[in-house]
Amino acid sequence: MKQDFPLFTHNPDLVYLDYANTAPKPQTVIQAVCDYYTHYSGNVHRANHDIGSRADHAYETARHRIATYFGVQQNEVVFQKNTTEALNLVAQSFVGKLIEPGDKILLTGLEHHANLVSWQLLAARTGAELVFSQVDEDGCFDEQHWLKLLISGVRFAAFTAVSNVTGERFPIEQMLAAARGLGVPTLIDGAQLTPHERVDFDKLGADFLVFSGHKIYGPTGIGVLIGRYELLDQMTPWIGGGDMIDTVHLSGSTFQEPPLRFEAGTPPIASVIGLGAAIDYLEQHLTPEQHELESTMMQGVLDALNSIEGIHFLGDPDRDARLASFVIEGVHSADLGAYLNEKNVAVRVGKMCAHPLLERCGVDSAVRASIGLCTDQSDIDQLATAITKAVQRLR
Amino acid sequence: MSTIHERANSIAEELSFLDRDERFEWIIDTGKALAVEDSFTDEDLVKGCQSKVWLKVWQEADMLRLSGTSDALLVKGIVSLLLEIYNGSTTSDARAFDFIKWLNDNQISLSMQRMQGLEGMLRRIQSKA
């Protein structure tokens, strides 16, 4: 697989274990971006010439591919900058409209800041109350507590499918069924799910799904909101400008239908086209065999880490996760990260945009190793060697 | 007493025998070797560092005095360099000395986050010089 990725050709010694942060890009994605700029770099949705029409066609073809991949209609795919922006759009334009002061929005204690601060902003503006399911002693999601809060009456529920810190995959199918039963609309933060699992949106039964292009082997600058059309259609835009309007008068304007209503101004055309290519790549490579291979690789990572004396994991890692975060007694996480970097092993160090969760786990900063499509045995071996040396040297 | 430049040059000479990997190891050793005699409070913490850094800077008979440490070894190595270079220098020498350029000249590379932390330490030194 690595031969498909120029990053590895150009950095042959690189041991990349930071997929959860951002994924490398296959040649096909880079080529798609490059082709747009080389051959048909026109603007979209306002073309009266061939170059523009070609750009328009490629742009909407990418939307079509994404829609097909997730089993939704094309007009249910909204392009945003990233997961964060998509989340804020739903918070402001959907939940913001239905919320009354004192209404509750249900989150979990394991959210990335993107799925926390966006709601804090909304709460500050509307007087909504945020409620959080607790994190248990092992750093795991507490489903019973979440259900209890759900039943107690909430207006909206937003949760990640997979924690970016512990790697735990939440029982989203059951959670969504419970929410549907109570008529509570839902949003799934799919940033860490979509790189590893193909999602059938209708079958899943969520109202909104958000994810980032750059974590699924696509370009940066592009993220996606998938939403049920009836709900998207109720939403008013929160960014105004060109492309998103139907009629404009000095006295007021009417808006386009979704998704264009939420795509004001010139979009990141090349990134959208690149994302279409990334979806093709995923479609080919996210197979059951790949799933099993990633589980084997994850087991390898965990075996390497478990051989280190004094290691503590955040959460409860297992081979079906795709990342593990940890601290090692007597070794500062920042030192460990720097040492691994010297040995060409790239991992994430810090609070991982989840300060409340790290606080709950009682650590200041942690190290995270995350795997993806290209992770192979040699990566695992080099991680094992480097981390053993690092600990000997740094203690 | 040596001047700030003499002290910096003598460390640079020691480093000149080391390759990139060895310099990295040298910083670790320097961090391990830093003897911390002082005790510190939260007031001594330098803001903006990923790891914790405590740094005290004061003047004694027109000379700069420093003591400090960190909970991370590599940062402790950098703190140790700061102490060795700035301790005992005149305030005008301390104001004029460009530590970041010195690090670059001696091929000690820091990550962006470390750089931000270092800038906090240097601001504290400059504010007392």
Ligand SMILES: Cc1ncc(COP(=O)(O)O)c(C=O)c1O
């Ligand atoms: C679970 C989760 N949600 C949201 C985000 C934010 O993604 P982005 O920075 O692409 O908006 C991340 C990224 O790390 C994540 O892991």
